Amino acid sequence: MKLHEYQAKRIFAEAGIPTPDSRLATSVDEAVDAGRDLGYPVxxxxxxxxxxxxxxxxxxxxxxEAELRDAADAILGMDLKGYTVDRVLVESAVDFVDELYLGVTMDRGEGEPVVMVSSEGGVDIETVAEETPEAIAREHVDPAFGLHPYQARKAVYGAGIPDDAARAVTSVLQTLYDLWESNDASETEINPLMVTSEGDVVAADAVLNVDDDALFRHSDLAELEEESYTDDLERKAGEYxxxxxxxxxxxGIIGNGAGLVMTxxxxxDYYGGAPANFLDIGGGAKAERVANALDMVFSDPNVDSVVFNIFGGITRGDxxxxxxxxxxxxxxEIxxxxxxxxxxxxxxxxxxxxxTELVQVEETLEGAVQRAVANAEEVAE
Structure with a gap:
C-alpha cells in the first residue's frame, strides 16, 4: 500500500523527522486559505x-496569493501521468543550501535491508544509480540487530555529507530505518532531504510504502488505505x-500470477504496444473474480484493447x-x-x-499479444 506524501509526512513528523508546515487542499479556495495560514512563499x-x-x-x-491561486488552479484536475489530481499539499517553502537523498528498502539479492544515502537529492535515484552509482553510499543491515549507529554514520560520511549536517542526517536516517522496520514497509524514502544554511535538515518529501500482507498488524495504516487511493480504478482494485x-x-493486461503478467x-512492449496496466487476478480465480477483472480494465478510459493470459495450475480454464x-x-456492445x-x-x-462471438482466441501467448497490439492500433486510429 502506497501512502500519499501528506500521509507519510504526518507519520514522519510524529517520529521526530522535521517536515515543513503544510495544509491539504482539495480546491483552489482551500489552497489560498492554506497560503494565508502558512505565509509565503509556499x-x-x-x-x-x-x-x-x-x-x-x-x-x-x-x-x-495570486501565484498560489494560479498554481492550484493549474494543478488541481490536471492529468499527471494518467492520474487525475484531486488534492494538493500546500506547504511552507524551505530555504536550503543542499539536497540529499535517504532511503531504506529490501535488497532481495542480498536478502537484507539496505539503507542508502546520496548527496545528489532532488533527482530520481534510479538515474543517479545508473549514471553515477558511486554517489550512493549503501549499508546492509542485519534485521536481527537493526541499524547500528556506526552503520548510519558510515553511510552518511560515505556519501560525503558535510560535517555541519552529518549529525542531523544520521539521526534522520536511523529514524527512517526504524519507521521502515516498525511499519513493515517495503520502502521508506526522503528525496530531497533539504539542508539549511544553519545545518538543519527538513524532509521536503516523504515516501512510505507498506507491505499489504502486514496491514493486519497495523490498523492505523489500514485505515488510510481508502484515503490513499488516487482514483476510482485503484479503489476498485482494493475492493476486489x-x-x-x-x-x-x-x-489492458490480465493474467494469473505476477510472473505471467510481467511476461x-x-x-x-516487444511487439510495439504500450501496456495500460499490471493486473494479477491470482491463482484459483473463479468466474466472479474474472468478471471483476474485466470490469476493472474496461473502466480505464486509456484502454483500447485487452489481452487475457491464463495458465491453468490452480486456476481452471473452464x-x-x-x-x-x-x-x-x-x-x-463489447x-x-x-x-x-x-x-x-x-x-x-x-x-x-x-x-467466440464476444472474444478473439489465440493458442499462443505471442499470437495473443500481437493481436491485442494490432487491435489497440486499429482502435486508436
Whole structure:
C-alpha cells in the first residue's frame, strides 16, 4: 500500500523527522486559505502516486496569493501521468543550501535491508544509480540487530555529507530505518532531504510504502488505505483484492500470477504496444473474480484493447472462460476488443466454452499479444 506524501509526512513528523508546515487542499479556495495560514512563499504539490511530479508540472512555488491561486488552479484536475489530481499539499517553502537523498528498502539479492544515502537529492535515484552509482553510499543491515549507529554514520560520511549536517542526517536516517522496520514497509524514502544554511535538515518529501500482507498488524495504516487511493480504478482494485498498477499505455493486461503478467507486459512492449496496466487476478480465480477483472480494465478510459493470459495450475480454464462469458454478456456492445489465451488445466474445455462471438482466441501467448497490439492500433486510429 502506497501512502500519499501528506500521509507519510504526518507519520514522519510524529517520529521526530522535521517536515515543513503544510495544509491539504482539495480546491483552489482551500489552497489560498492554506497560503494565508502558512505565509509565503509556499510549495503547491500534487498528491498522486507517481514520481517526477516537478518535471511534469505537478509542483509549483508561489510567492504570493495570486501565484498560489494560479498554481492550484493549474494543478488541481490536471492529468499527471494518467492520474487525475484531486488534492494538493500546500506547504511552507524551505530555504536550503543542499539536497540529499535517504532511503531504506529490501535488497532481495542480498536478502537484507539496505539503507542508502546520496548527496545528489532532488533527482530520481534510479538515474543517479545508473549514471553515477558511486554517489550512493549503501549499508546492509542485519534485521536481527537493526541499524547500528556506526552503520548510519558510515553511510552518511560515505556519501560525503558535510560535517555541519552529518549529525542531523544520521539521526534522520536511523529514524527512517526504524519507521521502515516498525511499519513493515517495503520502502521508506526522503528525496530531497533539504539542508539549511544553519545545518538543519527538513524532509521536503516523504515516501512510505507498506507491505499489504502486514496491514493486519497495523490498523492505523489500514485505515488510510481508502484515503490513499488516487482514483476510482485503484479503489476498485482494493475492493476486489487485486494486485493492480496503472500504467500509461492502451493495451489492458490480465493474467494469473505476477510472473505471467510481467511476461505479457514485456511482450506487449516487444511487439510495439504500450501496456495500460499490471493486473494479477491470482491463482484459483473463479468466474466472479474474472468478471471483476474485466470490469476493472474496461473502466480505464486509456484502454483500447485487452489481452487475457491464463495458465491453468490452480486456476481452471473452464472457470476462467465462464467468467469471461459472464462479464461480456452483460454488455449490449463489447467496449474493447478482447483476446484470450488459455493454457494448462482444463484449457481445452475452456476454449470450447468461450463465446467466440464476444472474444478473439489465440493458442499462443505471442499470437495473443500481437493481436491485442494490432487491435489497440486499429482502435486508436
Amino acid at each position: 510549495a503547491v504539490k500534487a498528491q498522486v502516486h507517481v514520481g517526477g511530479r516537478g518535471k511534469a508540472g505537478g509542483i509549483e512555488i508561489a510567492s504570493d 483484492g487485486f494486485d493492480y498498477v496503472r500504467l500509461s499505455g492502451n493495451v 505479457t507486459l514485456d511482450l506487449v 472457470e476462467v472462460a465462464r467468467g469471461i462469458n459472464d462479464a461480456l454478456e452483460q454488455f449490449d 467496449p474493447k476488443p478482447v483476446v484470450v489465451r488459455l493454457a494448462g488445466t482444463n484449457a481445452t474445455e475452456g476454449m470450447e466454452i468461450l463465446n
